[in-house]
Amino acid sequence: MKLKLLGSDPTMNLAMLAEQCLAMAKAARAAANTLATVRTERKNAWLRAAADRLQMQSGDILAANARDVSAAPGFGLNAAAIDRLALTPSRVAAAAEGLRQIAALPDPVGEVREGGTRPNGLQVLKVGVPLGVIFFLYESRPNVTVDAAGLAVKSGNAVILRGGKESLHSNAAIHAILSSELAAQGLPREAVQLVGTTDRDAVGQFLRMNEYIDLAIPRGGESLIRRVAAEATMPVLKHYLGNCHVYVDRAADPDMAERIVINAKTHRVGVCNAAESLLVHAGIANQFVKRIVEALREKKVEVRGCAETRSFVPDVKAASEDDYAAEYLDLVISMKIVKDLDSAIAHINKYGSKHTDAIVTNDLAASRKFVAEVDSAAVMVNASTRFNDGFELGLGAEIGISTDKFHARGPCGLRELTTYKYVVTGDGHVRN
Secondary structure, three states, X not given: OOOOOOOOOOOOOHHHHHHHHHHHHHHHHHHHHHHOOOOHHHHHHXXXXXXXXXXXXXHHHHHHXXXXXXXXXXXXXXXXXXXXXXXXXXXXXXHHHHHHHHHHOOOOOOOEEEEEEOOOOOEEEEEEEEOOEEEEEEOOOOHHHHHHHHHHHHOOOEEEEEOOHHHHHHHHHHHHHHHHHXXXXXOOHHHEEEOOOOOHHHHHHHHOOOOOOOEEEEEOOXXXXXXXXXXOOOOEOOOOOOOEEEEEOOOOOHHHHHHHHHHHHHOOOOOOOOEEEEEEEHHHHHHHHHHHHHHXXXXXXXXXXXXXXXXXXXXXXXXXXXXXXXXXOOOEEEEEEXXXXXXXXXXXXXXXXXXXXXXXXXXXXXXXXXXXXXXOOXXXXXXXXXXXXXXXOOOOOOOOEEOOOOOOOEEOOOHHHEEEEEEEEOOOOOOO
């Protein structure tokens, strides 16, 4: 069944919209049933072929992306959001390389995760299986289209992609390539479908289809994620905010600390693993506060600090309670001087979003305490928060970063898009 993408015709009534959404969901379920039994070699062949085509047709992708970028100010996107939206030859190449890395990873489908033989002779195996159908909603970043499709297919899942209106042309250009290569490799086109309408009612339609969709993954602003969490009739994998901290301990090397803070804050400001809050131990404040404020200002970062911070640099803007909890996604950072490690941990667990938090220290005991007591999906020791990323952590790519504790936490790659079943084999066994 070849599905027509949902149109952007404003005259489309709700019944027509519901009918097309249902058709997409049913087709995704059929595709997922097929993918569940496809051999690893065929999935890898598609990943490598799609990666090659993305690079060969990067000109088409960049042209489509240029249309989106030129329209971005009209959607109210700021500079950081436009940076998330924009593609470059290197970003397209990185997305293609992500597919190749996924191809090189072990297939979690069919993987025996635990197993053995019971005293009565029964063989009990815990075997990886796909989740089924994933409804993936995301904003701005069109390279995520590539990541999500690659991870879904390799893990045996069908995926319905719903990008934001600001990236409509980019996503369509990328999807056309991925879909064409699915057909060329003898895999169902409906394994990767793109919702072509920007109508918000389409989202609500899919979120009610738990008969066909097994998991919803929203990746974007807090309002989008809260809407999905409130309306979904299937499980949701999510994080609401990325208020990530860097804590500079008394035993930190100042040069190392400066490098990590600047990278964590300014490498890419509009992403969820960028640092939004800086904590400094009072014991190192005298030598570090002025230095780091100057370094941040050289990068055009506005610092909003506590009273102690302002005693060292009086023209720093005063931080409010809201600042300590904020995800700025911009060239702004909150800063607080804390009296000790316990105070830093308490601050992070109060104001943080359980996403990514880092400590800079040469004190092994301090680092171990930080790792044990900070309740976040990823904890970094002497490393930038920017490393909480599927590509950087060896997952090939990620479909999102979860701050939930069920069923997955942190960057979600192949294994996080599978579950398991028990396979029990006997020889005429009956229970006494």
